[in-house]
Amino acid sequence: MKYISLLGSTGSIGTQTLDIIKEHPTEFSLAAMSVGRNVNLARQIIAEFHPELVCMLEKDDAESLKLEFPKISFTYGPEGLSEVAVYKKSTILVNAVMGSVGLEPTLHAIEAGKTIALANKETLVTAGHIVMEAVRRNQVPLLPVDSEHSAIFQALQGEYEKNIDKLILTASGGSFRDRTRNELENVTVQDALNHPNWSMGAKITIDSATMMNKGLEVIEAHWMFGVPYENIDVVLHKESIIHSMIEFHDSSVMAQLGTPDMRVPIQYALTFPNRLPLKTAQRLNLAKVGQLHFAEMDMERFRCLKFAYEAGMAGGTLPTVLNAANEIAVEAFLKGKITFLQIEDLIENTLTNHQSIMEPSLAEIKAVDVDTRKYVNSLL
Amino acid sequence: MKYISLLGSTGSIGTQTLDIIKEHPTEFSLAAMSVGRNVNLARQIIAEFHPELVCMLEKDDAESLKLEFPKISFTYGPEGLSEVAVYKKSTILVNAVMGSVGLEPTLHAIEAGKTIALANKETLVTAGHIVMEAVRRNQVPLLPVDSEHSAIFQALQGEYEKNIDKLILTASGGSFRDRTRNELENVTVQDALNHPNWSMGAKITIDSATMMNKGLEVIEAHWMFGVPYENIDVVLHKESIIHSMIEFHDSSVMAQLGTPDMRVPIQYALTFPNRLPLKTAQRLNLAKVGQLHFAEMDMERFRCLKFAYEAGMAGGTLPTVLNAANEIAVEAFLKGKITFLQIEDLIENTLTNHQSIMEPSLAEIKAVDVDTRKYVNSLL
Numbered sequence: 001m002k003y004i005s006l007l008g009s010t011g012s013i014g015t016q017t018l019d020i021i022k023e024h025p026t027e028f029s030l031a032a033m034s035v036g037r038n039v040n041l042a043r044q045i046i047a048e049f050h051p052e053l054v055c056m057l058e059k060d061d062a063e064s065l066k067l068e069f070p071k072i073s074f075t076y077g078p079e080g081l082s083e084v085a086v087y088k089k090s091t092i093l094v095n096a097v098m099g100s101v102g103l104e105p106t107l108h109a110i111e112a113g114k115t116i117a118l119a120n121k122e123t124l125v126t127a128g129h130i131v132m133e134a135v136r137r138n139q140v141p142l143l144p145v146d147s148e149h150s151a152i153f154q155a156l157q158g159e160y161e162k163n164i165d166k167l168i169l170t171a172s173g174g175s176f177r178d179r180t181r182n183e184l185e186n187v188t189v190q191d192a193l194n195h196p197n198w199s200m201g202a203k204i205t206i207d208s209a210t211m212m213n214k215g216l217e218v219i220e221a222h223w224m225f226g227v228p229y230e231n232i233d234v235v236l237h238k239e240s241i242i243h244s245m246i247e248f249h250d251s252s253v254m255a256q257l258g259t260p261d262m263r264v265p266i267q268y269a270l271t272f273p274n275r276l277p278l279k280t281a282q283r284l285n286l287a288k289v290g291q292l293h294f295a296e297m298d299m300e301r302f303r304c305l306k307f308a309y310e311a312g313m314a315g316g317t318l319p320t321v322l323n324a325a326n327e328i329a330v331e332a333f334l335k336g337k338i339t340f341l342q343i344e345d346l347i348e349n350t351l352t353n354h355q356s357i358m359e360p361s362l363a364e365i366k367a368v369d370v371d372t373r374k375y376v377n378s379l380l
Numbered sequence: 381m382k383y384i385s386l387l388g389s390t391g392s393i394g395t396q397t398l399d400i401i402k403e404h405p406t407e408f409s410l411a412a413m414s415v416g417r418n419v420n421l422a423r424q425i426i427a428e429f430h431p432e433l434v435c436m437l438e439k440d441d442a443e444s445l446k447l448e449f450p451k452i453s454f455t456y457g458p459e460g461l462s463e464v465a466v467y468k469k470s471t472i473l474v475n476a477v478m479g480s481v482g483l484e485p486t487l488h489a490i491e492a493g494k495t496i497a498l499a500n501k502e503t504l505v506t507a508g509h510i511v512m513e514a515v516r517r518n519q520v521p522l523l524p525v526d527s528e529h530s531a532i533f534q535a536l537q538g539e540y541e542k543n544i545d546k547l548i549l550t551a552s553g554g555s556f557r558d559r560t561r562n563e564l565e566n567v568t569v570q571d572a573l574n575h576p577n578w579s580m581g582a583k584i585t586i587d588s589a590t591m592m593n594k595g596l597e598v599i600e601a602h603w604m605f606g607v608p609y610e611n612i613d614v615v616l617h618k619e620s621i622i623h624s625m626i627e628f629h630d631s632s633v634m635a636q637l638g639t640p641d642m643r644v645p646i647q648y649a650l651t652f653p654n655r656l657p658l659k660t661a662q663r664l665n666l667a668k669v670g671q672l673h674f675a676e677m678d679m680e681r682f683r684c685l686k687f688a689y690e691a692g693m694a695g696g697t698l699p700t701v702l703n704a705a706n707e708i709a710v711e712a713f714l715k716g717k718i719t720f721l722q723i724e725d726l727i728e729n730t731l732t733n734h735q736s737i738m739e740p741s742l743a744e745i746k747a748v749d750v751d752t753r754k755y756v757n758s759l760l
Contacts (some may be wrong), residue, residue, distance in 0.1 A: 016493050154634060158537025163655040168666075172568075245637070250651070251661035252536060252644050253637040257625070264632050271630070275543040280410050281631035286674035294666040 002270065003031040005090040005114070006298065007081055007105055009045055010038040012201045012260065013096035013119045013145060018045060020267045030241045032087035032163045034080065034097065039065065045071060052269055053087050055080030078104065085109040092270065095120045096145070100320075100369050103127055107362075110134045110142075117269035119145035121216045126320040126365050128223030142224065143269040148217050149224055150265030151243035151256035156225070157273065159248065166247040167227050169217055170237035171297065174208035176340075177238060181301060187340045189333065211341055215308020216326075219319050222312055229313050234305065236295040241284065243268065259284050307351060316356035317368040324372035325350035332380050350376055382650065383411035384697065385470040385487055387461055389425055390418040392474035392581045393499045393642065394523060398425060400647045404656055412467035414460065414477065419445065426452060433467050458484065465489040475500040476525070478583065478663040479707065480700075480749050483507055487742075490514045490522075497649035499525035501596045504701040506745050508603030514543040522604065523649040528597050530606055530645030531623035531636035532554070536605070537653065539628065546627040547607050549597055551677065554588035556720075557618060561681060567720045569713065586710045590723055591677075595688020596706075599699050602692055609693045614685065616675040621664065639664050651738035683724045687731060696736035704752035712760050730756055732747035 008014045021028040025085035035042040039061050046069055051214060053073045056062040062074040075083050078101055085093050085105035090137055092118040093109040095102050102120030107127075111134065118124070123131055135142045144150045148169050156164075175194050176184060192209045193202060207213035218232050229249065243265075245255040258264055259282045267278055286292075299306040304326070311318040329346040338346065350372060355376045357364050384401065388394045401408040405536050407650040412433035415422040419441050424557060426434060426449055432713075433453045436442040442454040457679030458481055465473050465485035473489040474497045475482050485505075489496055489515065498504070503511055515522045524530045528549050555574050572589045573582060587593035598612050623645075625635040638644055639662045645713055666672075679686040684706070703720040712718045718726070730752060737744050 046481055066419075158653065159537065160654060197386065237666075242635075247663070248655050249657040250647055250655045251638055251641070251658050251663055252534065252648065252655065253664050255622075255635045255637055257633040257635055258631055261631070264630055267630055268632065273538065274540060275628050275630045275632065278630040283627070283631055284633050287676040290674060292669060292672040292674075294672075296667040 001026070002028050002092060003090045004028055004270070005084050005087050005093045005109070006030060007030040007034045007084060007093070007095045007102065007120070008097035009033040009035050010041045011096055011098065012204075013094075013266065016263050017094050017266050017270075018049065019094060020263055020270060020278075021049065023278065023280070024252050027276065029271060031089045032084040034084045037061070043068065052089065053084060054248075055084045057161050081105040082108045082370055086112040086114065091115060092117055094145070094266075094269070094329050095123065098201070100126060100324070100366075103131075103365075104362075106131060107134055108114075110138050113138060115141045115143065116368055117143045117266075121146075121220060122323055124220040124223045125216050125323050126218070126369065127362065128319075128364060129359060129362045132223050132226075140146050141272070143272055144220075144224060145228055145269050146217060146220070147260070147262060147265050148244040149221060150268055152221065152225060152246055154256045154268065155244075155246045155254035159246070161226065161253070163248045163250070164225070164227060164246055165231065165249045167221050167225060167232045168245040168247060168253070169214060169221060169232065169234045170240065171211065171214045172208065172234050172245050173238055174211065174213075175205070176209050181341070184341055185339070189336065192333075192340060202334055203327070203330055206333060206343075207326070209340070210304040210326075210330075211302035212304035212308065212326050212343075212347075214302075215305045215312075216323065217257065218305075219312040229309055234297045236293075236297055238293050239289065241289060241292055242287075252294050258285055304347065307344075307347055311351060314356060316358040317360045317365065318354065318356045319353060320360070320368045321351055321354045321372045322347065324369045325376050328373050328376040328380075337380055346376055346379060349379065381406070382408050382472060383470045384408055385412040385464050385467050385473045385489070386410060387414045387464060387473070387475045387482065387500070388477035389413040389415050390421045392478055392584075393646065396643050397476060397650075398429065399430065399472050400643055400650060400658075402417075402562050402645075403658065403660070407656065408650060411469045412464040413686075414464045417441070423448065425569070432469065435462060435464045443637065453509050461485040462488040464493065466492040470496060472497055473613055474525070474646075474649070475503065478581070480704070480746075481491075481505060482512075483745075484742075486511060487514055490518050493518060493519045493520055495523065497523045497525050498645075501526075502703055503602060504600040504603045505574045505596050505703050507742065507751065508599070508699075509739060509740060512603050512606075520713050521652070523652055524600075524604060525646055525649050526597060526600070527640070527642060527645050528624040529601060530648055532601065532605060532626055534636045534648065535624075535626045535634035539626070539634070541606065543628045543630075544605070544607060545611065545629045547596060547605060547612045548625040548627060548633070549601060549612065549614045550620065550624050551591065551594045551614050552588065552620045553616050554591065554593075554619055555585070556589050557616065560719075564720055568743070569716065572713075572720060581708070581712055583700050583710055586713060586723075587706070590706075590710075591682035592684035592685040592688065592706050592723075592727075594682075596703065598685075598688055599692040609689055614677045616673075616677055618673050619669065621669060621672055637664055684727065687724075687727055691731060694736060696738040697740045697745065698731060698734065698736045700740070700745050700748045701731055701734045701752045702727065705756050706750045708753050708756040708760075717760055726756055726759060729759065
């Protein structure tokens with residue numbers, strides 16, 4: 001039995017992680033979990049999965065749920081996230097919480113020797129140098145949950161990292177892949193939320209449409225696999241069947257494929273290095289799919305991807321700024337305060353106005369994160 | 381330094397193996413080799429690669445070359461092939477000889493503890509049960525050279541065989557993939573030899589056009605990876621970019637891709653489990669390729685594939701009959717004695733008329749091979 005700590009239980013990755021736990025009741029058990037503000041869903045999950053420790057965002061919610069579930073321990077707030085992350089019984093942390101709040105629990109779990117299944121983008125984007133140093137020092141497995149990084153990780157099994165020539169991330173192109181920049185002028189929030197291949201949360205769906213999601217993935221891939229940015233390519237692949245690839249120096253390309261289903265990479269992270277059956281997954285039938293399409297990525301069409309490469313290559317606190325500016329800009333777009341293309345403008349403006357700090361400490365990253373959010377909000 | 385015994389040095393796989401040895405002179409050395417009747421090419425190879433032992437098909441050729449290269453040992457005939465295969469200095473046998481003559485040298489090399497890089501189809505098709513038992517008993521690595529089996533083998537690294545749900549072999553469709561059966565009535569030898577993706581020998585190019593090549597590969601894959609025929613699929617993929625795939629029981633599909641180039645799987649067999657750079661290989665650029673196509677395999681259109689599945693599933697000496705009948709039929713087609721579609725008819729007739737022997741011994745396999753050739757020749 002593998003005991004799991006799950007941060008972000010009610011989100012898209014969180015609920016699908018619970019599906020996997022449910023699918024394999026003799027293999028996995030939910031030991032500890034965190035929930036944001038969705039008390040109703042928290043109640044259902046607690047009743048079904050019987051975790052021993054639950055962290056709520058708000059103290060009030062923790063206290064009221066405690067009355068309903070007196071045998072279960074409750075905690076709350078950012079410190080509570082770390083309590084869940086290092087919960088003694090758990091051997092693996094699935095970090096599916098959104099935002100920079102996910103960073104510190106990951107670091108605590110690494111120091112506590114837990115295996116990390118990482119879905120929280122900010123962990124590597126803002127503090128890749130700190131996280132990877134901690135991973136190496138504590139020799140804990142860092143397992144990707146994102147479909148692209150999982151594909152690369154699966155393709156890397158049985159191989160030597162030194163033989164990698166190139167990582168090739170595939171990008172569906174998001175909701176607006178067939179539109180020109182001119183056609184993006186007046187797109188609505190509803191248009192943007194209509195992703196062709198993946199059913200995901202609002203923030204990540206917008207990030208797919210701006211291609212910032214791929215940009216953040218490039219930065220994550222850089223840290224997770226230790227590959228320089230020059231050797232990370234992105235190719236448009238609208239079917240999202242090939243989830244990503246590695247090109248080795250003998251020219252051989254290893255790829256992982258499948259019908260888009262986040263439960264596959266989630267389960268792989270939980271079962272690694274083994275696999276377990278996933279009977280409810282829709283099997284890939286390439287003859288039925290018929291065609292797979294690929295096209296070059298246009299960095300002028302998808303400016304956020306260019307910003308991400310530039311911020312990643314420059315390093316320091318620029319990726320933190322990129323990420324924080326993007327979060328606030330996407331939030332503003334979702335609230336109807338700015339247009340779709342203004343997301344890019346806000347990010348560009350913010351990156352340009354930032355004085356990067358090299359090799360930032362955790363405190364410096366946090367401060368830059370807070371300052372960036374203030375700055376972008378001041379522009380709205 | 382890895383010392384190599386190479387059977388079939390002047391063929392398509394043989395010369396490309398020599399290219400790889402030449403590309404990595406500090407890694408590989410040709411210790412022993414065999415040549416059929418191509419004395420001129422043998423002379424060039426000997427002068428360039430300085431093998432210590434050379435086997436010629438004919439005694440006369442061996443004797444005349446001995447006069448030119450007095451420091452080199454020469455041998456000849458089928459026994460000579462086995463001498464090359466077990467040559468003391470060699471740690472790996474690359475068996476790229478064509479036909480059933482390749483079987484015994486493989487078995488001798490396995491008993492001598494050599495690593496086997498297998499390009500000779502007959503070894504597994506006719507005697508899979510004997511060969512795999514010897515491989516297990518002697519615990520030698522059996523490495524595929526065929527691009528499809530190499531793709532599967534590469535996809536299997538870091539995985540457990542027990543987690544395999546399905547092998548998916550890709551098939552280009554060969555020279556006639558876009559023709560109906562009616563359009564095959566009067567095709568010429570020249571038409572058939574014009575393969576769209578791969579530059580190979582005449583026999584294998586015809587086998588691609590009839591789909592017998594894929595059929596033999598299915599039987600090989602069955603033995604090499606221990607997967608039942610029901611779990612081996614063939615999908616048409618005209619670009620030959622995805623070289624084959626494994627579907628695991630979590631629905632994840634691992635694939636190996638590349639621009640068609642036999643040197644890649646040959647080199648992988650020589651470097652396994654490592655890889656070495658192959659600078660002259662053309663890199664895969666999927667954006668440039670643009671599209672990959674897949675279609676279901678039609679067993680009525682490609683009857684040889686159906687024969688192969690049936691012979692493989694029935695087992696015993698039927699795969700030997702399939703292979704021998706095919707060899708004689710293809711030879712007859714290449715000589716203009718029969719039409720393209722008569723290849724299928726001859727094979728079907730021969731399979732129907734054979735009384736299969738289950739779990740045949742090596743002697744029985746040999747006898748059936750000889751008898752089948754006589755029988756098919758009697759029909760011409």
